[in-house]
Amino acid sequence: MKIYPSASYQEPAGISMLPVRLLRLVTAVFKNLDEQFWRRRGLIQDWLELALCGIDPLLSRQRMAAEVLQVLNETPETKTLVLRPPSRWKGFTEGQYLPVEVDINGVRMRRCYSISSTSQQFRRESLISITVKQVAGGVVSNFLNHQVRAGDILYIGDAEGKFTLDSSLPGRKPVFIAAGSGITPMMPMLEALYAEHPEFAATLIYYARNRQELIFSERLKRLEQRYTQLSVHTHFTEEEGRVNKTHLLRDCPDIGSSEVYLCGPEQFMATVKSELCALSDVAPQIHQESFGSAHSMSAECQDIEASVSFGLSGKVVQSGGDKSLLELAELAGLQPKFGCRGGVCHECTCVKTHGRVMNRLTGEVLPDEQEYIQACIAIPVGEVSIGNW
Ligand code: FES
Numbered sequence: 001m002k003i004y005p006s007a008s009y010q011e012p013a014g015i016s017m018l019p020v021r022l023l024r025l026v027t028a029v030f031k032n033l034d035e036q037f038w039r040r041r042g043l044i045q046d047w048l049e050l051a052l053c054g055i056d057p058l059l060s061r062q063r064m065a066a067e068v069l070q071v072l073n074e075t076p077e078t079k080t081l082v083l084r085p086p087s088r089w090k091g092f093t094e095g096q097y098l099p100v101e102v103d104i105n106g107v108r109m110r111r112c113y114s115i116s117s118t119s120q121q122f123r124r125e126s127l128i129s130i131t132v133k134q135v136a137g138g139v140v141s142n143f144l145n146h147q148v149r150a151g152d153i154l155y156i157g158d159a160e161g162k163f164t165l166d167s168s169l170p171g172r173k174p175v176f177i178a179a180g181s182g183i184t185p186m187m188p189m190l191e192a193l194y195a196e197h198p199e200f201a202a203t204l205i206y207y208a209r210n211r212q213e214l215i216f217s218e219r220l221k222r223l224e225q226r227y228t229q230l231s232v233h234t235h236f237t238e239e240e241g242r243v244n245k246t247h248l249l250r251d252c253p254d255i256g257s258s259e260v261y262l263c264g265p266e267q268f269m270a271t272v273k274s275e276l277c278a279l280s281d282v283a284p285q286i287h288q289e290s291f292g293s294a295h296s297m298s299a300e301c302q303d304i305e306a307s308v309s310f311g312l313s314g315k316v317v318q319s320g321g322d323k324s325l326l327e328l329a330e331l332a333g334l335q336p337k338f339g340c341r342g343g344v345c346h347e348c349t350c351v352k353t354h355g356r357v358m359n360r361l362t363g364e365v366l367p368d369e370q371e372y373i374q375a376c377i378a379i380p381v382g383e384v385s386i387g388n389w
Contacts, residue, residue: 023055038061045061058153064085064157065086065153066083066086066155067083067152067153068149069083071148071149071150077133077213078134078145079131079145080116080131081131082128083154083156090158091122092159094119094189094192095163095186096114096159096185097113097115097159097185097340098115098128098160099339100155100156100157101155101156102143102144102154104139104140108330108335109139110335110338111140112161114130114181114263116131117188118192131181131184132144132145133145133181160339160345161289163263163287163288165189173201173202173203175258175261176189176203176261177205177248177262177264177272178204178263178264179265180215180265181215182262182264182265182268182289183215183216184215185289187220190202198229199229201230204230204232205233206220207234207243207268208235208237209236210236220232231252233247243272249279256276256279259285260272262287262288262289266361305320306321306355306379306381306383307319307382307383307384308325308380308385308386311385311388313389315329315334316332317329319380324360324377324378325376325379325380326375326378329386336348336389338375343361343377348376350372350375350386350387352386354383355383356381357381358381359378359379360378366378
């Protein structure tokens with residue numbers, strides 16, 4: 001069994017010499033210590049954590065270890081990892097994402113992936129899935145696609161995100177619009193919706209580059225055949241071009257008065273939103289989710305030289321304009337908090353004490369005096385200091 005991160009846990013000297021029974025007893029006792037105890041970080045907790053992980057990484061109490069049970073090929077560039085989270089993992093609502101942590105070349109990296117299975121499956125089998133598409137330059141997504149095998153261990157966090165269907169049905173007819181791996185949160189949302197309300201009318205409009213890159217083609221087919229109230233429209237951009245008003249109106253003539261759930265790359269979502277605004281006098285009701293890895297770097301960012309000093313840790317890194325403050329901090333070996341990595345959740349907010357940054361999404365250079373910034377979308381410009389990292 002390969003364990004990621006494999007270098008994080010080493011057996012304390014001599015622990016392998018302890019009788020197995022004693023270890024089991026210790027395991028049973030400490031596995032049940034309350035959350036408070038484990039939340040306090042000290043030498044005792046750290047030693048016990050080492051001991052538990054030495055026995056089995058799945059017993060970790062300071063991190064949540066999930067075993068990879070299966071790796072399924074969805075498309076040539078996309079894989080689904082079926083995971084068994086620990087029993088204390090809190091569960092999720094369809095549409096939420098899962099933080100996943102791995103160590104790659106000595107750097108701990110955390111990324112978020114939409115959960116692609118349903119909560120019903122989790123209640124029934126205690127399993128969840130994430131579906132990960134390779135991304136050019138995407139270190140973690142490529143690692144998960146190429147390196148991870150059944151039997152490996154990944155470290156996960158609690159499910160997060162507000163891109164979910166309300167517990168009550170949407171007020172207006174829902175239209176789901178996705179591109180590429182934007183389908184991953186929507187697939188379980190649709191399955192959950194129709195498991196409870198087969199009579200409900202909804203539309204899915206899904207863009208993929210070509211037929212081979214259509215993710216969940218079998219699941220979509222099953223859903224469409226089973227629920228006649230669901231209308232599914234797939235578009236292949238290599239044949240039909242990008243999303244446009246004609247497609248949207250043809251697939252859903254009353255889209256202007258619908259409730260839209262939107263997920264995909266930034267550029268795709270921006271186009272859909274502007275088309276929807278042009279189609280209706282009333283502001284469209286849009287729920288959206290974006291992927292940090294999908295943000296395209298503005299050409300202006302590419303040549304921006306910068307030097308960033310992190311005040312608390314004393315680390316200094318150089319930047320060529322192709323990385324956000326969050327990515328630079330991670331490269332420096334820091335472990336800042338983050339969530340969406342796409343400028344939505346504000347989890348990554350840090351304190352800038354000096355210098356200027358450019359918003360990666362809009363190209364806007366923020367004023368020098370702006371102290372609190374979202375590190376995941378901030379490209380440093382010139383000399384920049386971050387006080388709290
Ligand atoms: S991580 Fe969500 S805004 Fe930066």
